[in-house]
Amino acid sequence: MLQFDVTEEAENHVRVRVRIKSASNAGFPGMSFEQVYAVFDIPFTDDASIENILHCYTFLYWLKMDPDVVAERIGRLEPVEMRLELKAGIQRSILINDAYSNDLSSLRIALQFASQHRRNRKMILILSDILQSGLQPQKLYREVAEIIAAFDVDQLIGIGTAIEHIRNHLPESTHFNVYSDTAAFFQQLPQYEWHDSLILLKGARVFQFERIARRLEQKAHKTVMEIDLGALTHNLQVYKRLLQKNTRMMVMVKAAGYGAGTAELARLLEFQKTDYLGVAYIDEGIELRLAGVKLPILVLNPEPSGYDALYRHELEPEVYNLSGLKSLMDFAGTEKKIRIHLKLDTGMHRLGFVEEDLPLVLSQLEVHQNLEVKSIFSHLSASDNPAHDAFTHQQAFIFQRMYSILVKGLGYHPLRHIANTGGIVRFPEYHFDMVRLGIGIYGVDSCGIQDQLQVVxxxxxxxxxxxxxxxxxxxxxxxxxxxxxxxxxxxxxxxxxxxxxxxxxxxxxxxxxxxxxxxxxxxxxxxxxxxxxxxxxxxxxxxxxxxxxxxxxxxxxxxxxxxxxxxxxxxxxxxxxxxxxxx
Amino acid sequence: MAYTIHEIGDILGGRWLQKASPDNPVEQLLLDSRHLSHSTNGLFFAIRGVHHDGHQFLQEAYLQGVRNFVVDRNTEYPELPEANLLLVDDSLLALQNLAAAHRQSFSYPVVGITGSNGKTIVKEWLYQLLEPDYDAYRSPKSFNSQVGVPLSVWGMQDHHHVAIIEAGISRRGEMARLAAVIQPNIGIFTNLGQAHSEGFSSAAEKSRKK
Incomplete structure (x- = not known):
């Protein structure tokens, strides 16, 4: 058994003494035998790092690695960069720096992450030799070329002496330049055009790609909001787990994704196979379309002046009053096909049709069969507050009644939804066909599941x-x-x-x-x-x-x-x- | 290690619903129709998850060139005319069994890392420490789940000297399944913090599992 003792704590390292302890088996109970095995320095001072290194040490001891070699290598350990980060690069580029490992599987992961965020950007991959793959260079770089082709990399900058092998396997559309080492590339770096591209840096540690990263990064912004996409995905799953299998989910990304920025979130949600997105204004919807988002998008406050853009970008308006319905019909005529969402006021008293409006709504829609009612929905005023549960039930009751009237008149069943973040947690009986997730996905809850959510x-x-x-x-x-x-x-x-x-x-x-x-x-x-x-x-x-x-x-x-x-x-x-x- | 789809059928058992080209080589294991890059020599496992059912994406995968499928829904698949289709009881279990069989073809040491915090850091540091004289394999990024671990293990090759595999557990019973896949020669338990305490009845139970 190894026993570790910290014998010295300095500002930037701690010294550890390792002793081997073994219980005496010679009939002297309680006696133990021990000897100092090694002393080494850990170049970190926080408890977690020290503990993690002691785990590593124990394993290397088990492997019988020379303690002097172990001590020397531990002294050179560097912090592990655990995350793929999108950074603003020079010339309005986006930079992803994954300059810590370089093997086929991590290359594939990094390219997946990159292509999720590239939109229409040109993709430039700066790639070092891949070391220790165990494959023959020909076979290795043929595989790398296949991966690169699968992700539509536009330009490849190779660094090292082996990567030249990739040349014959690359698709013709991929530009390829090669440099023997990082310093040689560094000299040529200013000649390159980085405008509006997505740059992925992927290099084995020895190639010191950090230098390239520092050069390509835009000068650090001093005040930033970091958005943890992993936490966002986690939170989405937490809420999805509360749904029946066939219940759909709309995620509200309005108000620039509650401050987090819209397009990046929307792309992630699309990737996670969310069913619908909700935005407040037509402009927000257009921004998403221009970013390449193809999910259906509900626009909550469509202005008539934007109908043309709304139609061209296949956005789906909320319709909440008769004059809005009329202006939309004037725009659509009997030809333009538009999917609409009818909003009902069941007690919130904000936007929405009231029950008396429904016969007129139905008679108008009868004439304009080109307007397809995709969903019928309402909004709960106080779904997170138990004091108002009776009111919430009443809202749901009114909603159901109005929904039945509309369905009877329409002759088909549009999606029915009323539950917002609070409703998802507290009123499973009102999930109906779809729910709308808002602030919960950003990690804020007021219905008792806060501890399951992660900070975004x-x-x-x-x-x-x-x-x-x-x-x-x-x-x-x-x-x-x-x-x-x-x-x-x-x-x-x-x-x-x-x-x-x-x-x-x-x-x-x-x-x-x-x-x-x-x-x-x-x-x-x-x-x-x-x-x-x-x-x-x-x-x-x-x-x-x-x-x-x-x-x-x-x-x-x-x-x-x-x-x-x-x-x-x-x-x-x-x-x-x-x-x-x-x- | 190279397998044909026929050999994989032998490893997994199950029943061939359709066998179009038994000599198809299989290199990649695929789970997600969005992530296909080596489609032609891939084997797609249709796994039923909480939110998605892999069977819904078979055609999407087929259109991208995938010709080998493991399914656990006993039905007709007219949309996959030229595919090899193996029917098993449970696709997730089949994936784990295949990885476990692959693991058994190597005799070099395999270290399993689990725990609440620090798994990935210990894995990366071990890799850095071994790298100068070991051809070490390590699980990619955060592939540590019930499906991630089999994919990690699948990446082990003859030329490696040691494999470092990370395993995450969040619910009862998961560790046993992952241990059967990894079959570690030695295990490292990183600190049992509070990070993943949901799903465990007590801290004592949690440390027993590890």
Whole structure:
């Protein structure tokens, strides 16, 4: 048995002593035999990394690897980059850096991820030699070429001495250049055209593709909203599990995907075989179509002035009153085929037909058979609040009654749906043909399943400057609250114009720095805020600050801003860069 | 290791609903009609999941060139005229059995990594530590589920010296099935944190499973 003891903790490493312990078997109970086997340094100081390395160490001991070799290799371990990340690249390109491993299966995974996000972009693959595949170069690179062809890579930049073997197997449409090493390519890099392309970097570690990545990355945006696509998928599955097998799901991606950005989400949802998307405006729907999304899209507030675009992009309007129905009919005539969705008001008293309207609706639709009623739906006002359950049941009852009237008149059964995020969890009896998932997919729940959901959105800023300010001084506009004692004040790159509202100022909210909360000081400014990092001595300029995310739930900020997470998300300004990633 | 579809039929048992070309080589195992790249020498497993039933996507796969299928729905498949069609009791189990049989053809050490946190990091670090003098195989990215593990194991080849396979479990009974596929010579349990505690009645039960 190995016993590990940490004998020394330094700033950037810990020293570990390994002893072999074995119980004496010579009839001396309680006696044990031990000897120091090795001493080595771990180039990390956090508990998780130390524990993980001790697991590795134990395995290598079992393999009987020379302890000196093990110690030397552990000393050179680098952090594992676990996720594929989409970054903004130079010349409006998108960059995916997977420069940590390079084998056939990880190449395929990276290309899948890339093609999910390429839209109409040209795809450029920068690929190093593939080492240790165990295959003959001819066979290996023929396989690589097949993979590349399957994903329609437009341009291949090969780096290394073996990758030349791929040339004869590539489709003619793939441009191919090859460089003997990273440095040779680096010199030619400025000659390349990267405009609007998607660049995938895939290189074995020894080729040091990090250098290329740094060069191709757009200068870091200081304030970003990170969107975890893996968490989004997880949350989608959590809600799907609550449905009967044949119940469809519409996901609301309106308001720019509740602040997360629309097109990327929509493509993911399409990939996950969601049935329908919902947007608020025709423009939002067009954006999705231009991004290549083919799913049916419901538009909740279609303006008559946009009907032509709506028709051309095969968007499906909600129709909620007689004048809207009339203007749509005027546009459609008796020829243009349009799928429509009838919205019923069952108690929300926002948009929707009331029961008295229905005979007229039916007689109009009788004339215009080219308008197909794809669904009939309504909205629950308080599905997440048990205090109003009686009202919710009443809404559902009215909905069913109105639905029957319409079905009788139409002679067919459009999809029937009323359940929103709260309704999905709390009212399975009202799932009907389809449900509409909104904020839940973004990881926010108020119906008791919060612990099953994962955090999707993380809002991050950066520390621009740190200074020590004396007691009695004030920080920021209007000289609020003189400091009672000397404090270390950090200025961070987020302000009310980004969506970090003034209500969060003057200590009413704390952000996450290193591994602690640090309260705001003084008023929030337009583009910046100040926080007190006196208790976070390790905080330094350039460090990341988390405004909300896993560490601090968005609900905390919502409470502080006297609102709900919906409003916090949708308030995040467009100028805050969205970064999408997948573990 | 190269298999023909005929040999795979022998490994899996089951009944041929249709046998068009028994000598078709099989290199890739396919589960998802959206991800087909090596279609012609692929074998598609129609697995019934919670949300999707692989049988719905047979034709889509066929149109992309797939000619070998394992199904567990005993019916007619007129849309797949020139395919080899093997009917089994449970496609997921068949996938796992095939991977388990493939695993048995190698005698080099196989390490199984499981636990709540850090599996992938331990796997990647082990790979970095072994890489200079071992031709190590490791499961790709996060292929650690009931279907991911068989796919991982399927990637093991003769030339490797050691295989590092990650296994995730979230529900009772899953570990036993994955262990049968991986048949590890040695296991690593990374820390049993709280990350995946849903589905287990107690922490004690959880550590017993690992």
């Amino acid at each position: 959105n993380t809002l991050k800023a950066t520390i621009s400057q740190i200074k020590v300010v004396d007691a009695g001084e004030t920080v920021g506009y209007n000289r609020n609250g003189p400091l009672s004692e000397k404090a270390r004040i950090a200025t961070i790159s987020i302000g009310y114009a980004d969506g970090f509202l003034r209500l969060a100022g003057n200590g009413r909210y704390s952000v996450w720095v290193a591994d602690k909360k640090a309260p705001t000081v003084g008023n929030i400014c337009m583009d910046m805020s100040m926080i007190d990092v006196s208790d976070v001595p390790q905080a330094s300029e350039g460090d990341e600050v988390i405004v909300f995310g896993k560490e601090i739930p968005v609900e905390d900020l919502a409470r502080c801003l006297q609102t709900i997470p919906y409003e916090v998300f949708t308030n995040i300004a467009e100028r805050v860069k969205r970064v999408y990633f997948q573990e």
